Amino acid sequence: MKPTDLVLTRSQVSQKVDAIGTTTQKVHVDVGELRMQEHRSRMIKWLSPSDPSTNYNKALEQRQEGTGLWFIHGDAFKQWKQHSNSFLWLHGIPGCGKTVLSSTIIEHLKRDTSFGVLLYFYFDFNDTSKQTLDNVLRSLIKQLYQQRPDARQPLDQSWNAHGEGSQRPSTSSLQSVLQAMLNMIDKVCIVLDALDESTPRCDILAWLQTLVTNKSAACQLLVTARREEDIESALQTWTHPEDRIAIQQSDVDADIEAYVTHEVHHGEDLKRWQSRPDLQKEIELKLMEKANGM
Numbered sequence: 175m176k177p178t179d180l181v182l183t184r185s186q187v188s189q190k191v192d193a194i195g196t197t198t199q200k201v202h203v204d205v206g207e208l209r210m211q212e213h214r215s216r217m218i219k220w221l222s223p224s225d226p227s228t229n230y231n232k233a234l235e236q237r238q239e240g241t242g243l244w245f246i247h248g249d250a251f252k253q254w255k256q257h258s259n260s261f262l263w264l265h266g267i268p269g270c271g272k273t274v275l276s277s278t279i280i281e282h283l284k285r286d287t288s289f290g291v292l293l294y295f296y297f298d299f300n301d302t303s304k305q306t307l308d309n310v311l312r313s314l315i316k317q318l319y320q321q322r323p324d325a326r327q328p329l330d331q332s333w334n335a336h337g338e339g340s341q342r343p344s345t346s347s348l349q350s351v352l353q354a355m356l357n358m359i360d361k362v363c364i365v366l367d368a369l370d371e372s373t374p375r376c377d378i379l380a381w382l383q384t385l386v387t388n389k390s391a392a393c394q395l396l397v398t399a400r401r402e403e404d405i406e407s408a409l410q411t412w413t414h415p416e417d418r419i420a421i422q423q424s425d426v427d428a429d430i431e432a433y434v435t436h437e438v439h440h441g442e443d444l445k446r447w448q449s450r451p452d453l454q455k456e457i458e459l460k461l462m463e464k465a466n467g468m
């Protein structure tokens with residue numbers, strides 16, 4: 175055997191050893207990632223959170239393109255976005271489109287790359303898993319746990335403290351976990367829809383106060399709710415007048431008109447009147463007259 179053949183053989187062996195080492199390392203990484211995925215799945219199963227995306231998607235399907243922009247482009251929303259600790263309460267009459275507006279806001283914030291963490295929740299009279307403080311805490315913790323690996327430690331510690339998931343966490347412990355997670359990130363935006371559909375509302379309001387007044391976490395909070403006496407009374411004690419925004423009928427009417435016009439001219443239910451522009455105009459006027467901001 176020539177010396178050059180021996181050198182080549184040694185080189186080939188070295189390459190094979192390197193390849194085996196690389197493959198082994200990759201296997202270790204893959205196994206580690208698989209274990210992490212299994213652990214995250216256990217965490218989510220233990221939390222048993224409700225899914226707010228069903229409400230979000232349903233509201234977006236009901237939304238007429240271009241509506242709600244009066245708020246997105248308004249000064250109140252712009253000011254709210256610019257401050258790391260800010261609060262807004264949007265209130266209006268029943269049927270004025272608060273939930274659709276919430277989804278418009280969430281959609282806008284999802285597209286805004288300056289908002290690294292966006293959490294949201296919809297309280298819902300028709301869904302018992304979306305009404306209590308316990309429900310909203312579980313959902314927000316799950317969303318934050320999935321988005322920010324660097325803030326997972328408080329939930330992992332809670333899991334261990336509760337017998338590695340064999341015990342249910344209390345509402346107060348969930349509140350502590352969420353606050354600890356929020357304290358670990360620079361900035362978070364939380365949108366809560368239909369606060370008036372929560373129960374008991376006193377628990378939700380007390381929790382909101384701790385979020386707003388706790389300066390250890392940079393939290394931007396936006397909620398929608400009817401102007402109920404208990405909600406208004408509570409919010410007046412720890413918010414400023416400019417934090418409480420009334421949804422004006424004039425703004426809503428413009429959105430309603432856009433929706434009505436689209437449905438009259440393009441909706442299947444009114445298709446037979448498309449050859450009668452005079453009747454279409456009369457239908458639009460009557461619907462707008464009777465809508466009364468709803």
